[in-house]
Amino acid sequence: MTIVRRLLAGASVSTTIVAGLVATAPAAQASASSCTNYLAGKGYVVGTSVKKACRIGESGGGPSDWGMCVQLLVDIGVRASHAEEACNRA
Template identity: 45%
Template structure:
């Protein structure tokens, strides 16, 4: 059972890092795009959303999408919305 959890966690972590590399667009986006994406989906934007979006836009390397994604999911943003928001931030 523990092995299945570990494999599942590694799969999620890999997807969080690999997905933006696969679907990244050449256009430049920023923290504001991430926030507006969430506003359009009915979320309130406060300091925690701003921090997660900022990490997605300004963080270092491929891990920045993961920090953005998990930062948003941990405060209650649905996974699909968090992924979309972090994709536009990266």
């Protein structure tokens, strides 16, 4: 029985360590660079207009800034679903 108890104790310690690491991980930060990186990953050219839209989305002015971010991106040819996700990341 002592071997079983040692194995259970080792598993318990490992679980506690992993849980502690997850609990102390920093929260994801939204930013203009997250927005532009997402769009670049989707194959869009990240130029001045994209950067401007992402900065507006990042400004934190509420739904109107998010809507402006999306509209600016859609106006330059970004697919609506991609624009929405990008602005969520801004």
